[in-house]
Amino acid sequence: xxxxxxxxxxxxCHMAEILLNQHGSPLLTLDQVxxxxxxxRRTLLNRRSARTLPFTLTKxxxxxxxxxxxxxxxxxxxxxxxxxxR
Numbered sequence: 343x344x345x346x347x348x349x350x351x352x353x354x355c356h357m358a359e360i361l362l363n364q365h366g367s368p369l370l371t372l373d374q375v376x377x378x379x380x381x382x383r384r385t386l387l388n389r390r391s392a393r394t395l396p397f398t399l400t401k402x403x404x405x406x407x408x409x410x411x412x413x414x415x416x417x418x419x420x421x422x423x424x425x426x427x428r
Contacts, residue, residue, distance in 0.1 A: 368409060369402075369412050370408050372387070390406075
């Protein structure tokens with residue numbers, strides 16, 4: 343069985359490509375991130391204030407942005423953790 347890191351990297355790379363194709367930009371807005379994660383925009387803002395977000399939101403002017411790679415890596419880690427609890 344391949345190591346966990348190889349699996350995460352392959353899945354993250356594939357997911358980053360999908361997100362880039364869907365959204366057309368390497369940066370995602372806060373609303374896009376909330377939609378991808380199935381959560382509320384306010385929840386992300388609260389977690390950012392509490393410094394408990396597992397990825398970085400960067401302020402650009404008045405917008406908060408996140409890279410597709412960061413979200414893809416986060417989703418890959420979630421998937422591996424979910425698989426390991428089965």
